[in-house]
Structure formats: C-alpha cells, structure tokens
Amino acid sequence: MKDRINYGESMFHRLFGLKFFAATALIASFAIPVLAKESEEAEQQDAKKLFANSCSWCHGNFGMKAGKGGPKLAGITQDEEAIYNTLIKGQGAMPSFKNTLKPEQIRLLARYIKSLPNE
Numbered sequence: 001m002k003d004r005i006n007y008g009e010s011m012f013h014r015l016f017g018l019k020f021f022a023a024t025a026l027i028a029s030f031a032i033p034v035l036a037k038e039s040e041e042a043e044q045q046d047a048k049k050l051f052a053n054s055c056s057w058c059h060g061n062f063g064m065k066a067g068k069g070g071p072k073l074a075g076i077t078q079d080e081e082a083i084y085n086t087l088i089k090g091q092g093a094m095p096s097f098k099n100t101l102k103p104e105q106i107r108l109l110a111r112y113i114k115s116l117p118n119e
C-alpha cells in the first residue's frame, strides 16, 4: 500500500517535471530569438557610433553614400575578411586603423559594412 502511494507520487513528480521542462523549453524558444535580435541591434548601434567617430568624415551617411573623399560602402564587393584587412592595412588615401582601433572594433565595422543594404 505504502509502495503504491510512493509510486503514484513519483509518477506525479515525473509528469510535473516533464511539463515544467516542456514549459521552460517553450519559453526559452521564444525568448532566445528576442534576445538575439536585441543584441544584434545593440551591435548595430555600437558599429554606428564607431563609424560616426572614425569613418564618417570621409564616408557619407553611415556608409550609405560617398563622402568627402571616401566611396559609398553599401554593396561593397569585398567580403568581411577583405574589409577587415583593408582597414588593418589602409587603402589609397585611407589610413590604416591598426593603431587607432582595436581588432574587435575593426571586426564590428567590417560586419556592419556587409550588413548595409545595397541601394
């Protein structure tokens, strides 16, 4: 008799545990894309700030237009890796950013430029 009660209780806990797990998984599956989207937007904001400080005096409208001397960057054919190297080395009239920006900032800018819509 005692055994049956214990068995019943453990079944209850097992079922409850499963439901709890399922509910948590369900909530997480909604929350993760939302969090990922927020961090993507935060990253975009950081990149724009960097761009405004280091790049916009030559490249116009956050890379969307040619600026004073620098070309439009949206729709660029260089891939992220090539842009990264361009910024490390400099190109033509554009200086190298090796000593003025951190590698992760250059990485962020390269990703940002590739994310610009080609209009």
Ligand code: HEC
Binding pocket: 051, 054, 055, 056, 057, 058, 059, 069, 070, 071, 073, 076, 077, 078, 083, 086, 087, 091, 092, 093, 094, 095, 097, 109, 113
């Ligand atoms: C002093 C002005 C100046 C500044 C500041 C500047 N650029 Fe440039 N950038 C240029 C010029 C000029 C070119 C074209 C160089 C060439 O090909 O002769 C260029 C080219 C580029 C290219 C390559 C474009 C292509 O299609 O070949 C990228 C990418 C780029 N700039 C990104 C940036 C980023 C990101 C920043 C900020 C960290 C920045 N630039 C800051 C002047 C500038």
